[in-house]
Every structure is written in C-alpha cells, then in structure tokens.
Amino acid sequence: MPAAGGLVGLLAGDPSVIGGYRLLGRLGAGGMGVVYLGRTDAGELAAVKVTLADRAERADFRARFRREVEAARRVVSPWAVPVLGADPDAPEPWLATAFVPGPSLGEAVVAHGPLPGRSLRVLGGAVARALAAVHAAGLVHRDVKPGNVLLAVDGPRLIDFGIARAADPAAETALTGTDLVVGTPGFLAPEQAEARTEDIGPASDVFAFGCLLAYAATGRPPFGTGAVDALMYRTVHDEPDLDGVPPGLLPLLRDCLAKDPAARPTAAELAGRLVVDTPGTASDWLPAPVVHTIAERSARMLALPDIEATTAGTAPPEPPSRSRRRFLLASGAAAVLAAGGAGTWLALRDDRPDAKGTPPPKARRWTIGVQADLSGPGKELGQAQERGVRLAVEAFNSRKDRPFTLDVKVSDDRGDQTRALAAARALTTDPDVLGIVGPSHDYTGYEALPAYDEALLPVLTVSAGLNLLVSPAQNQGRSILRACPIHAYGGMCLAYHAQAVHHPKRPGLLQERTDDTYSWQYMLGADFGFRQGGIRPHPRVIPGGAKGLERVLGEMVDAGIDAYVHAGLLPSAVRAAKALDALGFTGPRLAGQHVFGDGFLREAGRAAEGWTLGAPVIDPATRKEAAAFVAAHRTRYGTAPGWYAGEAYDITLFLAKHVEEAYRKSGKRPDRTTLPAVLRKAVLTGALSRRSFDESGNLGGSGTFMYAVENGRYRSLGYAPLGPPKQAGS
Template sequence: MSPTAQPDPQPDSQPDPQPDSQPDRQPDPQPDPRSAPRPGALQPLLPSDPSSIAGYRLLGRLGAGGMGVVYLGRTDNGELAAVKVTHADQADQADFRARFRREVEAARRVASPWAVPVTGADPDAPEPWMATAFVPGPSLGEAVSAHGPLPERSVRILGGALARALAAVHEAGLVHRDVKPGNVLLAVDGPRLIDFGIARTTGESALTSTDMVVGTPGFLAPEQAEARGAEIGPPSDVFALGCLLAHAATGRPPFGTGAVDALLYRTVHDEPDLTGVPEGLLDLVRACLAKDPAQRPTAEEITARLTEDTPGTAADWLPASVVRTIAERSAAMLTLPEIDATELGASDPVDQPTPNRRKFLLLAAGGAVLAAGGGIGAWAALPDDDKDRKATPPPKKERHWVIGVHADLTGPAKDIGIAQERGAQLAVEAFNARKDRPFTLELKVSDDGGDKNRALAAARELTGDPDVLGVLGPTSDYTGLAALPAYDEALLPLITVSAGLNLLTNSGSGQGLSVLQICPQHAIAGTGLAYYVLTKTRSIRPGILQERTDDTYAWQYTGGTNFVFRRANVRPVPRVVPAGTTDYKRVLGEMMAEGMDAYVHCGLTPSAVLAARALDELGFTGMRVTGQHVFEPRFLMEAGDAAEGWILGAPVVDPATRKEASAFVAAHRKRYGAAPAFYAGESFDAVNLMVQEVVKIVRSGKRPDRTALAPLLRKVRYDGVMGGYVFDGSGAIDAVGTFMYAVENGRYKPLEFAPAGPPKNRQV
C-alpha cells in the first residue's frame, strides 16, 4: 500500500527467520503453500504429468513440492495408492538415492495394520518412485484444527494403535524420528502412521550432519532438540507420541508454539503444559514426556496400558464431525475421473437402475473406498442422500450478496475490530447508494471476542451462509490462524488488514488458500523498521530486544531487523528476555554499556512501556522504534512523557493525510459522529476491492463463484482511498506497507512510509 503508487521493491529475498544461534534443521519436504491444493482435494493432472507409472494409472495430484509430486494412482484391480515421484534433478544428487532407498526399505520393514504399507517402489528409476496404500481421511493435525480436540476414548484408541505401530517400527530395528499429527492419517477403522522419510536404523550413522536437528519442533524429544545423535532411539519416538497425544486431547502442543529456537529450548528445559489432558491419560502422557529417555515407557508398555479399547471396524471411535470428513472424501473416490463402467461388473450399466450412494459403495467393494482403508463404517453414520438431502432454495427475484466481517468487537482488540466493522459498513452503504448497482449488498458480522477458542465457530457462521462472497478479517493473528481451517474448507476469500502472521499465507501445509493480507507480514514490517533506522541515523550498534510474551510476533520482527542489519554489515546488540521481565533498566543498561546507539523493541505494549521508562531514566538519546502491536493508545497513556520521540511502524495510514479519503472521512463523521479510527480506511478499501471484482463477474453475465474469487483478487491492482494495493502469489501484500509515526505531544504524528530498501549512502 502506498499513498500514490507502490513503494520501492522489497529486499532481494525474504528475511531469514532463523536466529543465528539456531542449529541447522533438515526441512520437511512440504508442498509450496502458494500452489498446494485444498487439504484432501484431488487436483487435475498437468499436461506435463505422466498418465501412468509402473502399472499405476494416475488419476490426479494429491500434492506437490520442491522434492516431487504425490499422485493418486489406481491399479487394474481398482486399488488406490499414493504414488510419490521425485524430480529427476533430486535423483541426480549424490546422496539422494541412498536416502530414498532407505525410506523405502524402512517402510517395507514395518509390519503393522496401523502403519501405511508400501505397495510398490523403484529407487533406481530415472525418477525414483514409491507407492503406499491410499487413506482418504484427514491427518490428525487437520482434524484437530478443523473440529477441535478429540474425546478421551478417541485419544486412548489413537494412542493404543499408534503405540502398536511404533512397537512394529522398533521391532524392525528402526526409529521413526518424526511422529507428529501431520504424519497420522485417520480412517474409520483406526489411525495410520505414515512417512518414514527420516527414519533410520538404531545405531546407524545419519546421512546428515551430526549437529543437525531432524524432525518437527514441538514434537521432538530433548535428545533430538539438542541433536544428540547417539542418544536418539525408540524412547525418542515415545516422547513424540506423548506430545501427539497431548495435542490430540487439548488441541495444542504441550510445549507451545512460536519461534523454533524457543520450542527447542522449552522441550529441553521446561515442563510440558498438560492442562486439559483427561485424568485417565495424564500419568501416561507425563511418563512419555520424561526428559530422561530411560524413564519413558516402551511402545509395548503403552500398548499394554491402552488395551481396553480397540477401533474394531466401526467409525464410532471418532467424533461424528471427523467421520463426516472421512465420508465426504471417500465419496470423492467414487467419482474418480474416467473409471471404466465395465469394471463394476459384467452387466451393461445402462440396463441397471441408478444406485444411491450407499448402494454404489457396496457395488464397489474391493475397489476405491474399501481398498483405501475407508471401510463402510463412515457411511453408516450418514443419512441416505435420496431421503435427507435438503432442497435447494429457489433463486431470489432481487439478488443480493453478503460481505462478512469477522472481527474482535468485544475483546482486547475491540477498538480495531469496531473500526474495521465501521469501514466495511460504509463501503456497503456507499455501494447500495449507487443507482447503477447490479445487485444489493448486506453486511454480516461475526464477533470472536479476540478469543482463538471462539474463532473457528465465528468463521463457520460466515462460511455456512452461501450468500457470503467474501470476508473482512479477522482482527488478530491467532484468531485468524484458528479460523483458517473453516475458510480453507469453504475456499471463501478472506482479506485481513491487521493480522500480519506469516502462517496465514505461508504455513507450508497448503493453508491460507483464500487469504489476502493488506497489512505487511511481521517479518517484512521488521525490515521496514531496520531500514528506517539506517536511513535516518548513522547507527553502527543498534540494539534489538526480543520480548517473548507473543513469541512468534517478536521472533518475526527480530528476524526482519536482523536480516537488514546483517546485510548492511551492521552488528547489532541483541537481547532476548522472557515474558514477565520487569527489570528493563538493568537489561537496557547492559545494552548501552555494549555501545547501543539505537533501539528496536520487538515485543508488546506492556514491555514497550517498561522499556520506554527505563531508557528515559537511563538518559538514552538514540532512536527508539517499535512495531504494529505497540501502535495503540495504551502505549501513549501508560508510557506518558517517556513515549515522546518514539517511532512506531504500523500497517495503516492516517485518513486525514489523504485527500483521496476526504469523502470517506466526511461520510464517517456523518454516520458515526467522529473521524475514522485507524484501520477503518483500509477496511473500506478491502470491501470495495472484493465488490469491484464481483461487479465485473455479474456484469459479464456470470454467477459469482466465491471459491474462484480469491485467485482473481490476488492478481488485481486496486487503487483505494488509502492507497494502492497489489499482492504476490501467496496473497501477501507485495510491498513493505509500513507507515511511520512519531510520538509528539502525546499523539501519533504521521511521518512517511517506511523505506523499502537501504539508503543510497549505505552499502548493503
């Protein structure tokens, strides 16, 4: 966003989010989030894709990434498989085939009904491939994210089955090393453990460096977190299983979320947060999470403690909402492209009555769904389509569409949420006042109260209304992340003007498929602060303080500023302080003693207030800057005179500085009796951006399809009353987008846009 045109391009690359001190970590081979399919969806084959591989007829794409492509394949007898094919350039790497061959061999050595079996492989092919039985259900991580924690009985059955799978892994002389929710698929007859890509034989020398952290932070044992390779063994998988069971029972990892280095530190030094784990499971989970590997139970011992429940063949071990997801995905397998009718039987299908969905499943026994491990239990939980499908309501004579607002109207960010609702309301009223409008608009508001536990329900209130074409919001980072599964599932466009968390559009798991961020992501905003310091001062030792109340936000700002200072060959004075720190005078005094000549605060308002007071008492005269989450009236009120002279970066422009916004400001005053608050103008623009594209569709004679709207919006350049907007392929704003303010006489005085690159007199 810019006042007249786009700012200068961003830095050459995205900021490095990893702190310098973090050990190397082998990245998981995940799909590119900018092109990943909707979770559970089958995407069409591309012209460059083969039609078959080694007897598997390829029906579509399940996912793709830097390592290769995963296809859905079918054998001549109707069995489905996930066929993983690597890129030829990967296969040419010296150690790649050794790693791939090891993955195939590891998976083949595991004999368990709760581990997905290998059905074919060729590590020596020009493009190595491996096929495993296809499971149409969601991953555990996806199910918990979309439907909430599992009940105790479900967790017990889950734990018992996975313990059996791990017992088979360990009996084969292997260690899985990456037991996490994303590597557990849910089927009606029980879970399945997948992905032996980084498994290794007990005592085997790793093909990676000895100081490399391998696996997924948050689901690693302490010995893995510290890369103590010689100590990694079966107890490491048991620790990960304990983390997974805690996540399944509570909806959150036991060591929290946020910066990777913080997760690794907590895993090694802190006790897990097991609040909410059912009493009947608490002792077992706590034992699995013992810091000392010798104190953890074995997989066989866990199995013995969870023998009273077994999945059987029915779907009742899972909540109904998860069963429905499995059933819907199983149904999709019955409509796979180009399945020959003769394969259903010898009779001419034209002479047969059209079966309903349940009958068709029975005809396909031994084919798509049953071969996929889906069973028929899922269908028993669903009504017959012919009897219970609701009739489609007749079209309205006078068509109207709805714009949703998902906001915090009653919680900690209610001032921002109310401003966003008002901006959206004015956009809708302005559209409805047009004589040439091709339809009418309504506004539908859903309040999450700033509570991430309410966010998913608030989102479903909007996604469940078929007339809602797009949504403004959510207000906050973590309510946005919690609501994301609902918007992804509906493919409903979501434009946020205040949630800058990079995970909303760049999670690495195919999330954020419909999200557009008008505000810059926090790491990019951090680069803006650093460039501003370099542009306006001659700083050679800027201080960077990372305060961990909101770990992810602070870490991303720190990463952005560090990136810029390193490229400018400027060596900062760093400090990281835990949440609850109060003695800022001591911490900042030490930083001044090390030569700090400018100060960047990466934290929230309460700690910024303490830092402002401490720097004032210490007589610090250098530039003091901070970011979005301190840009609020509270900082001015609580810091008082100590706030004077601070520079703050925010993703919003003061409407009073924009002549293009004069009509909007006047309308706001007339409607609400006051000048628009920050974030109202950007919300006004966001709604108009969505409406502009819907009008184009309607005037072309087509019916708006909300599931196809987000890709169109990402390609649009829009000039609104607050500036210009253009997006990159992931939906993030393609600009720095940070506006700078100075505290002057107890108010925020607008300055200018943050620079998008280094000053001309700096060598970066």
C-alpha cells in the same frame, strides 16, 4: 499422507491415471509434490503420493524416496497405513498407501475439541503399538504429530514414513546432516530440537508420542505455539504444560516427556501400560461429532466421479455399478452405519447418486473471503479488517452499473495456528470464493499456506509481514499479494527514521525471542539500517517471556545507549516502556508493527509518551480521499475506523475491480487461478494509498508509516524514509 477432508478437483495438468490408479482429486500439494485420491478398477481407494519431476532429478532424491518406500513396507501393524504400491524409478516417483476416510487427529481436535478418556486410551494404545512395530523394523519415525495420525472407524492409523530413518545413526550418514533439525516443532524431542544426531532414536518417537497424547487430551501442544526458535527453546528447557490431562494418564506422559532419552519407556512398554479393549466401531471409541465427520467423508466417496483418461493408451472406465459404490463404503461408512443405526443412514441417504428429490444446484455466487482472528488475541485487528471488507463490498454493491453482486464469507482462525489450515480451507475449497482478504496474522498465514498453494486463488494480506509467506525459492505463497512490507524492511525503516530525526550515536537494539521470526527480522533490519548510516548499534537478546528484561534494560542504559529499538511483542514492549520510564531514559524509543495499536496506549499508559512506532497502516483521518470511507464506517458501526480497516477496504475494492474487468473482457465468471498474475501487475490506487507489487507478490516501495505517541494518542508522522540521511530520497 493427508486425510479425506481437503479433497479438491484435479487441475488441467494433472494426469488421470498413475500406476493403475484412476485419480479422482487432490488431497494435498506442496513444494515436494502432490497427493491424489486414487481408485483401482476393483474400487479400492488409495492415497497416491507423486513427486514433482524437478525434485526427482536431484542426485540423492531417488535414494531417499526408495528409502521411504522400503521403510513403510517394513512396518507391519494393524495401526499403520500399509503400502499398496510404489515406483521409485518412474519419471515422477509415486507411492500409494491405503486410504483412510477419517480426519487426522489434528483436524478432529481443532473441530471438536480434546478427546475423552476412553478415546485417549484407545488412541494411545494403538499408536504405541504402531511405533513398537516401527522400532521393531529398525526404524525411527521422527515425525509423530497430530497430522500423521488418522482416525478411522476401527481405530487410529499412523502414517507418513517420509523422514523415517534407521535406528542406527551410522547407517544413515550418507543421507543426513549432523546439524539438520528434522520433524515438526512442538512435537520434537529435545535431542531433535538440538540436532544431536547421535542421540536420536526410538526414545525420540516416545517423546513425540507424549506430546501427541497431551495434545489430544488438552487441545494444545504441551510446549505451546509460536515461532520455531521459541518452541525449540521450551522443548529443551521448560517443563510441559499438562494442565487438563486426565490424572490416570499423567504419570505415563511425564515418563514419555523426560528430557533424558534414557529415562523414557519404550513404545512396547507404553502399549502394555495402555491395554484397552479393541476399538470395535467408531461409536465405541470416538465422540459422536467425530463419528459424524467420518460418516460424511465416507459418504462423499459414493459421489466421486469417474473421469476420462488422459494417459495415452488407457481405455475409458466403465460406469460405476451400484455394487462398486457399495464396495467404496465397506472400508469406512458401512462400519459407521452399523454403529450409528438408522439415524445415520437417513442422514446419508439423500447424498446417493440415485436418490430422488435431490434439490437443484444453487446459483453460483461471487464471494470475497475473509480469514482473520475475529475472537482471539488479535481480534481488534481482525475485526477491523472484516469491517473494511464489508464496507467495500457494500460500496461495490451500491453501484447501479455493477455486473454482479458480491457476498462476504468469513472464516475465524482465532489467531490459533492449529486452526489456521482448516479456517483457510473453509474458504479455498468453496468454489464461489474468488479471493481472500487476509490472513490477519503472520503465523496463521504460514500454517494456511498449503491451502492457499493448492487452490491458487488470490490471497491479499494487509498485515502479515512474515517473509516466508511469499517464498519463490520454496515454491510457496504463489498466489499471495502482500500489501505490507516484510518485517526486516520494517526494522530498517525504524533505523532510517531514527537517524533522520534523532541522529543517535549509540542506539540500543533489544530482541525478544518469544516471537523470534518477527523479532529476529526486526532486529536484523534495524541493525542493517543503522550500519548503512555508519552507526554501530548496541544489541542485546532476552529469552522468551521477557525474562530479565528490566535488568538488561538497566545494563543498556548504563552502557550509554542514546536511542532504544524494541524488536519484540506488545507485552514486553509495555514492560520496556515502564522500565525505561522508571530509569529516567528520555532518548528516542521505537517499536514496530506487532507493538503498534491501541493496546500499547492502554497498557503502557503514561510510559508510552514519546515513543515512535512504525506500521504498514495509514490514519484515514489524515487523508481527504478517505473521508467517504470514514463517514461510511461511522454510519455502519458507530465508531471511527480501526487500524487496518482502511487498508482492507482498499484491497477489497482493488480485487473487485479486477474481477469485474476480467468478467467484462470474457463475458463470463473469471477463473480465480488466473487473477493473482493480473493483480501482481496492477497498481492499487485507493482511498488511503497507492501501492504496487513485484512479480512475486511482495509490496513495492516503503509501505511503513511512522507515528509518535503524544497525549495518549498517535500522531501521524508520514512515510518512513527510504534510506539513511545520506541516501534519503534514493
């Protein structure tokens, strides 16, 4: 169940009343349903989880939902969020739990950094006690993670028993599969990662608890981030990264993170080892910035509107009285006020509905959002895209006939998956943002999907080729337009180019498992592309971190490969370039989008010569239509445009054009949720290229451009072929 931070308004099709709860807004939404913030006539707040009707029609769904309700009701602990009501038999089954106005542990750590020592002990002691209650009820939670722990003024709360199971696996055979991995990668026990159903039990929650406490202490998961497959591998085989954990907690965490379930302590034993005074108030156990976040969110509850009923036969509510508003504070903000004193109260006073001197509302802006990695490992690509957006907005604003003026709002996710959702919500919850250019990276985009799908405003990416970003089957990415091909298609294009230009007979394919979704898709696409031309490749796979890379490359050369395709990331591609150079291999060497860029030229040096790379980016210097853009970039930033700056420039003007058209047709600011459908039917004709989209938002056509490395620079080879030689031009 979500915390309070992402509250957005109700949509036109949302009900206003469910099971006696007046709905005030949406806390979250996904493929399974919606979570609303609800309020009873007495003023009690609740998180109301409602399942979509089409899900409820599935044969086994109601049994699973009923099990979730029963599991949550069986857990009795002051540190677990209680169930307030439920109806598994309703047309759209719903479950209401007590609402906690504080952030999740994940939100707090992303926003304010790791927790200090006392906070960690209070957190650990309370969550351990909650897990002990879960296990005493004969259950296994199975999804203990930062998003499922809420930080309240009087201590943390464990939430979400949606995938809890009976501790006896035999009791659940009718509802589970033996090969299904359930839970959150990075916070799974090894037995969960390997889907060893018979070994999953209370000890699995203890392992996840260790991951959670390590994350709270260091700000990072103990087995890193990245592709699911890589996380699973590290969880099973690698030792956890506990650098930065306070020394007093290290023995406990090492015990929790033992690979053998039998070697881990019980939750009750952990609670005994983490004995600490009760939290008291937020200022007693939480850092000041987190206390302030709780205060802000609690204060927002004062201003929540009543809404007209849309459920038949329901009388409209009476206006909220001052006493009811005071009641809303009692569960959260009042405790903060007691802890924070007059300074906190003064900070909240002017947000009261009856406060005097409240400034008038600001005029609405017309804003383009940018979500990108601007200060992390992919900052070159992210900064280039930001510059492209700013130049496009400046070009639009320079028009004398413009009907409005555009602004730019930037949200830096630092290339960090744990920051991605918050970075996205900083844009999607701003009503002035009419569309987002970004994300700049696959996995930050994937983590931001809940925010995109809740808001349904247009999200236009020029570099995120992960196939799961747009998935109609999973009801996600509903408003995304991808102006670049998916990675599997990029891999096919490498194979098509190799056949058209080099005619290999035995190409070698190397897949690196570090970033497995990208690498696996490139490998799959290249293999398919070669086989379409009647060529059987020689594939190999190396573990994450490119362990054994040089040895495997030597074996591939000895096996007689006459071309090499690298399905992996930049660091391993640099090593591969140098190793193949040392081996004297002079055949065609190809790599894809996540290797392309100036970093490969710098780091591989002389060994990069002769490589061919494919990416969804055009060199603006090769197109006369882009001359004005190149000149503007040099004038504004003093350099030639970086890779992807031109694509961001084109896509921003494409968005602005259709916002303007919608405004001129209606005479008013367009509803941003109507724009994705319009954009998907339109054709982008920009300074660099002409692109169209299918009804799902994916790029139509090729979109992959080929480059040869010559004399330390990239030379454009033009579009990649659309098929192997015998199908060229089809």
